Amino acid sequence: MPSMIKRMSSYLFYLLLSNVIYGLFVYHVFTWLSGYSLHYAYFGNILLIILGLVWDECSQRYLQSKKLAKQLNKEKDREMNQRIVSWIMESFISFKTALYLFYVFILIISQLIKFAPTMLGENVTTFVSANDYSILLLIALDTMSTHFSKDRQRMKIIAENLEKALTEEDETS
Numbered sequence: 001m002p003s004m005i006k007r008m009s010s011y012l013f014y015l016l017l018s019n020v021i022y023g024l025f026v027y028h029v030f031t032w033l034s035g036y037s038l039h040y041a042y043f044g045n046i047l048l049i050i051l052g053l054v055w056d057e058c059s060q061r062y063l064q065s066k067k068l069a070k071q072l073n074k075e076k077d078r079e080m081n082q083r084i085v086s087w088i089m090e091s092f093i094s095f096k097t098a099l100y101l102f103y104v105f106i107l108i109i110s111q112l113i114k115f116a117p118t119m120l121g122e123n124v125t126t127f128v129s130a131n132d133y134s135i136l137l138l139i140a141l142d143t144m145s146t147h148f149s150k151d152r153q154r155m156k157i158i159a160e161n162l163e164k165a166l167t168e169e170d171e172t173s
Contacts, residue, residue, distance in 0.1 A: 011093055018098040019105070022052070026102075030127050042130055049099065049138050053145060056095040096142065103135035 026048055034041035110132035113125055120128070 014093050015098055015101055018093075018095065019102045022098065022102055023105075026131075027124075027127055030130065031123055034126065034130075038126075038130065045131055045134055046137060049134065049141060052095055052099045053138075053141060056099075057145075060094065099138055100135070103131070103138055106131050107135055 026045060029044050029048065030041045033044045106128055109120075110128050113119060113128055117125065
């Protein structure tokens with residue numbers, strides 16, 4: 001039981017830390033870009049969502065790669081590096097999960113602002129209002145990338161089967 005609490009605490013810590021870091025970064029980028037135009041700030045947010053999804057996919061692929069294993073085997077302090085990677089694996093929660101949680105918080109805060117518009121400062125209110133539907137963009141982009149990957153895998157299998165069938169037909173002719 002204590003190990004489960006410890007593991008859940010590490011998950012929660014990672015989620016909160018990643019949300020705070022991402023939230024501060026998005027907020028500063030948004031306020032910087034909104035100085036030029038709210039359109040720039042909105043498109044900047046879309047770009048950050050896309051980058052977050054790409055980063056999550058790349059980090060998961062890297063953790064599964066043979067390159068990481070080779071790199072760990074080459075290190076001088078191999079045992080310590082393996083413990084670090086093991087700790088990362090045990091407490092790993094995808095950045096995509098953190099993104100979803102962040103935009104759920106934005107959605108909740110946006111509803112609170114609708115009930116009490118003066119609750120937060122003008123910059124924060126503008127930031128939340130401009131990002132309250134970003135979770136829909138996140139869902140759409142995530143779903144689209146998942147379907148794209150599945151379509152690519154399916155087309156690869158179809159192409160292999162077609163090539164195999166054509167090769168068999170050439171051999172029987």
